[in-house]
Amino acid sequence: MKPPFTGVTLRQAILSEHPNPPGLEDQLLDKQHLMQLFLVSERTLYNWRRRGILLFVKVGGCIYYKLSDVRKLAQTHKWDNKPM
Numbered sequence: 353m354k355p356p357f358t359g360v361t362l363r364q365a366i367l368s369e370h371p372n373p374p375g376l377e378d379q380l381l382d383k384q385h386l387m388q389l390f391l392v393s394e395r396t397l398y399n400w401r402r403r404g405i406l407l408f409v410k411v412g413g414c415i416y417y418k419l420s421d422v423r424k425l426a427q428t429h430k431w432d433n434k435p436m
Contacts, residue, residue, distance in 0.1 A: 380409065380416035389422070400425075 381389075383397055386406075390396075400406035407421045 379419040380411075381419060381422060382414070382416055386417055386422065389426075 383394060386392070386397055387394060397406065401408050401415070406417060406425055409416050409418060
């Protein structure tokens with residue numbers, strides 16, 4: 353269930369001012385993608401889930417994040433300029 357983009361292109365897709373690309377509105381991202389995207393630890397993702405900052409979907413015991421929810425979080429998250 354990997355998205356058709358990774359790394360910098362994922363960040364560009366999320367920060368884009370355009371709506372989600374057609375067919376990707378409900379795209380699910382895994383924790384590895386979010387850790388790379390936001391440059392945070394697994395524990396930080398857990399804290400965001402627990403505090404209701406980041407909504408998630410549980411599928412077969414695995415946790416995924418909807419692209420649309422990640423975009424909402426990205427609008428409020430302070431991005432730093434560390435290389436990926």
